[in-house]
Amino acid sequence: MRKPDPATPANVLLVEDNPADIRLIQEAFREADIQVTLHVRTDGEKALDFVMQTGDDSAAPRPDIILLDLNLPRKDGREVLDAIKSAPRLCRIPIIVLTTSTADDDIARCYDAHANCYLVKPMMLHELIELALLVDRFWLKAVRLAAP
Amino acid sequence: MAWWGIEDVLPATAVLVIPSDLTGVMVLVAMLLAGGGLAAAIVFWRRSRRLADRLAQVAVGTDQASMPAGPQRSPEVSSEARFLMYAAVSADWFWETDTEHCYSYVSGRIEEFTGIPLEQWLGRSRLTVVCQGSDKALAQQHLATLERREAFRDFGYWIDRPTGRKHFTLHGMPFYSDDGEFMGYRGTGTDTTEQELARLRITALDRRFRLALDAAPYAMLVIDGRGRIDLVNKAAEDLFGYRSEELIAQSIDILIPPSEAAREAELSGLFADSPVERSIASEADLICRRKDGTEFPASVGFNPVQADDDRLIVAAIIDQSHFRAAEAVLKTAIDRLGQGQLDYRIGSASGEELGAVAELLDATAARLQTREEELHQRTEALTRSNASLQRFAFAASHDLREPLRTVTNYCQLIAHRYASTIDDDGREYIQFAVDGVNRMSALIDGLLEFSRVQTQGARFQTISSKAALDDVVSSYAAAIAEAGATIEYGALPMVQADHEQLCRLFSNLLDNALTYRGDRPPVIRIDAERDGAFWRFAVSDNGIGIEEHYLDRIFLIFQRLHARADRPGHGLGLAICKEIVMRHGGNIWAESEPGKGSRFLFTVPAPEDVESEKA
Numbered sequence: 001m002r003k004p005d006p007a008t009p010a011n012v013l014l015v016e017d018n019p020a021d022i023r024l025i026q027e028a029f030r031e032a033d034i035q036v037t038l039h040v041r042t043d044g045e046k047a048l049d050f051v052m053q054t055g056d057d058s059a060a061p062r063p064d065i066i067l068l069d070l071n072l073p074r075k076d077g078r079e080v081l082d083a084i085k086s087a088p089r090l091c092r093i094p095i096i097v098l099t100t101s102t103a104d105d106d107i108a109r110c111y112d113a114h115a116n117c118y119l120v121k122p123m124m125l126h127e128l129i130e131l132a133l134l135v136d137r138f139w140l141k142a143v144r145l146a147a148p
Numbered sequence: 149m150a151w152w153g154i155e156d157v158l159p160a161t162a163v164l165v166i167p168s169d170l171t172g173v174m175v176l177v178a179m180l181l182a183g184g185g186l187a188a189a190i191v192f193w194r195r196s197r198r199l200a201d202r203l204a205q206v207a208v209g210t211d212q213a214s215m216p217a218g219p220q221r222s223p224e225v226s227s228e229a230r231f232l233m234y235a236a237v238s239a240d241w242f243w244e245t246d247t248e249h250c251y252s253y254v255s256g257r258i259e260e261f262t263g264i265p266l267e268q269w270l271g272r273s274r275l276t277v278v279c280q281g282s283d284k285a286l287a288q289q290h291l292a293t294l295e296r297r298e299a300f301r302d303f304g305y306w307i308d309r310p311t312g313r314k315h316f317t318l319h320g321m322p323f324y325s326d327d328g329e330f331m332g333y334r335g336t337g338t339d340t341t342e343q344e345l346a347r348l349r350i351t352a353l354d355r356r357f358r359l360a361l362d363a364a365p366y367a368m369l370v371i372d373g374r375g376r377i378d379l380v381n382k383a384a385e386d387l388f389g390y391r392s393e394e395l396i397a398q399s400i401d402i403l404i405p406p407s408e409a410a411r412e413a414e415l416s417g418l419f420a421d422s423p424v425e426r427s428i429a430s431e432a433d434l435i436c437r438r439k440d441g442t443e444f445p446a447s448v449g450f451n452p453v454q455a456d457d458d459r460l461i462v463a464a465i466i467d468q469s470h471f472r473a474a475e476a477v478l479k480t481a482i483d484r485l486g487q488g489q490l491d492y493r494i495g496s497a498s499g500e501e502l503g504a505v506a507e508l509l510d511a512t513a514a515r516l517q518t519r520e521e522e523l524h525q526r527t528e529a530l531t532r533s534n535a536s537l538q539r540f541a542f543a544a545s546h547d548l549r550e551p552l553r554t555v556t557n558y559c560q561l562i563a564h565r566y567a568s569t570i571d572d573d574g575r576e577y578i579q580f581a582v583d584g585v586n587r588m589s590a591l592i593d594g595l596l597e598f599s600r601v602q603t604q605g606a607r608f609q610t611i612s613s614k615a616a617l618d619d620v621v622s623s624y625a626a627a628i629a630e631a632g633a634t635i636e637y638g639a640l641p642m643v644q645a646d647h648e649q650l651c652r653l654f655s656n657l658l659d660n661a662l663t664y665r666g667d668r669p670p671v672i673r674i675d676a677e678r679d680g681a682f683w684r685f686a687v688s689d690n691g692i693g694i695e696e697h698y699l700d701r702i703f704l705i706f707q708r709l710h711a712r713a714d715r716p717g718h719g720l721g722l723a724i725c726k727e728i729v730m731r732h733g734g735n736i737w738a739e740s741e742p743g744k745g746s747r748f749l750f751t752v753p754a755p756e757d758v759e760s761e762k763a
Binding site: 024100103 | 542549550553554556560561
């Protein structure tokens with residue numbers, strides 16, 4: 001069991017290839033005044049290296065939550081989701097799908113692959129800031145997660 | 149004429165006899181002598197009335213004076229006299245020829261038949277006349293008979309007379325002298341002109357009748373009143389495999405087995421007192437049997453004919469086995485084609501009619517198949533292009549949204565982060581950029597929705613149109629209240645539709661009516677009327693209306709009639725409406741009176757089976 005520790009910022013893995021979105025999410029956390037350690041990986045393979053502590057990321061910390069875009073170069077978000085959720089050691093890490101797709105197929109498929117929640121990237125900045133606050137309050141503070 | 153012995157018979161009256169009437173006189177006298185009576189003599193005396201009268205007077209005198217009365221005297225009459233009498237009474241004539249076949253005697257009646265005086269006959273060769281007037285072969289045969297000195301009967305020949313052709317028939321036999329020497333022929337002759345002409349007529353008629361019968365395409369039989377075959381045509385011979393001779397006088401049973409109950413009923417009707425005609429059926433109704441024992445279905449027609457004293461039945465028989473087989477072949481073909489097996493062909497088929505029909509059917513099938521292949525290819529191509537269009541629209545709207553979101557977010561971030569350093573102009577520019585992005589986003593939403601109408605629609609179900617409208621009106625509650633609008637509708641029918649799309653249809657039309665409202669508080673009325681297999685809905689408003697020449701354009705994609713600033717909207721609402729209605733097989737159109745209002749009408753299918761009741 002892991003208790004949220006306000007003193008130590010949470011490790012958040014953001015898997016996103018669009019620099020504008022990466023920056024925007026960073027800004028949203030900043031605007032919301034949320035202290036997190038944001039690790040960014042820009043494709044599916046790098047994301048899996050980070051989570052599995054392989055390749056260049058052998059010393060990577062275990063992320064507290066993962067923000068996952070679906071459309072990624074090389075291995076896309078769906079494959080990353082499948083790989084993590086089918087690995088016994090990793091499947092307890094909450095994965096928040098954060099994408100532009102509103103397609104019913106994508107939503108259903110993600111939940112079928114045990115995504116913990118599915119969020120659509122909002123059009124408005126203030127909505128994104130609200131989303132960052134929600135993630136922080138719910139996934140990083142309210143929720144009690146299982147030990148690794 | 150010495151052999152007649154006329155002098156012995158009538159010496160006293162011989163002087164009165166003129167040569168041409170010699171026979172007549174002799175006959176009369178003979179009759180008198182034989183006691184035959186005066187009346188009979190007069191009756192047979194036709195050509196020389198005057199002479200006859202005179203002779204009659206003589207005879208009367210003789211009768212009274214010297215002739216004993218009564219027929220009992222006949223045995224004593226000489227055979228010669230008797231002969232003369234027969235010759236006069238007979239309808240025939242008698243002749244005699246010599247060893248050279250020249251006439252040595254003819255009885256008087258020949259003159260009547262030929263118009264040739266008696267004396268001209270004597271000495272003439274019988275053979276010249278006879279051989280000219282007879283068939284060559286018959287004449288040859290006749291000559292041979294004569295050569296063998298044989299008797300002959302029924303030798304007929306034609307003779308041309310100014311009054312017309314005559315046909316004579318001769319019988320004759322040779323006669324000999326006491327010491328056995330051939331003396332010539334003696335015989336009788338008959339005028340058979342009428343009979344011969346009748347015979348020829350009948351023969352010709354019979355020939356024609358048979359030709360006609362043989363030319364008939366169907367087997368035909370003539371059956372007599374006892375059910376025996378009288379006549380058979382060529383087609384019947386072919387059909388049943390019998391020769392005509394084998395069938396004549398046989399019972400009809402050998403062709404149509406009596407086990408056929410239908411036949412029994414029919415035939416008994418035909419032989420009844422008032423026979424009923426049995427017309428030929430279009431379908432096989434009796435079983436017929438060939439010589440080889442095989443049986444076949446046939447249509448048989450019986451027609452009773454009253455011929456003189458006999459009742460005849462003319463039967464026409466049509467072999468239906470080809471038709472049966474043809475029927476089966478065609479039925480199979482049509483069934484297969486009907487099931488969509490367009491590559492099915494009958495191929496070669498026997499029978500002329502069937503062959504032609506089969507060819508026609510095969511050709512039609514080939515055309516259908518080609519058409520269907522073309523159609524299939526076109527449909528596939530269309531489906532492919534449609535699918536790629538859908539994918540394109542979907543992907544485009546997604547991928548377009550991302551950069552838009554980026555633009556919006558960063559504009560807002562600038563406005564937020566640098567609020568204190570940006571002036572009013574800067575804030576206005578940023579607002580324009582954000583507005584543009586928002587409109588673009590709305591357009592993408594519209595396009596996405598438009599592209600999904602045909603592909604992402606749900607199955608049609610029997611749904612309540614009123615329930616759909618209720619949903620829409622409640623979701624528009626705020627907008628309706630804000631516009632001060634009144635929405636009026638009563639009972640609305642059940643329809644066969646996609647609920648989501650019907651909602652979208654109502655909502656776009658309602659949205660339209662609220663958007664293009666006039667100065668008055670909007671009044672929007674929705675009603676429905678039955679229109680064949682469809683319900684026709686009308687959404688009427690009291691808004692600004694549409695000018696007539698724009699009525700068609702409003703349903704086209706991206707068509708706007710109003711400046712953006714005046715009326716919001718992405719220009720896709722009515723195009724989506726049209727797409728939805730078309731997916732339902734219906735139609736949509738608008739009527740309007742500018743300044744007074746518009747009326748949008750559309751049709752959607754009524755539920756198929758149950759008579760829909762207004763919900």
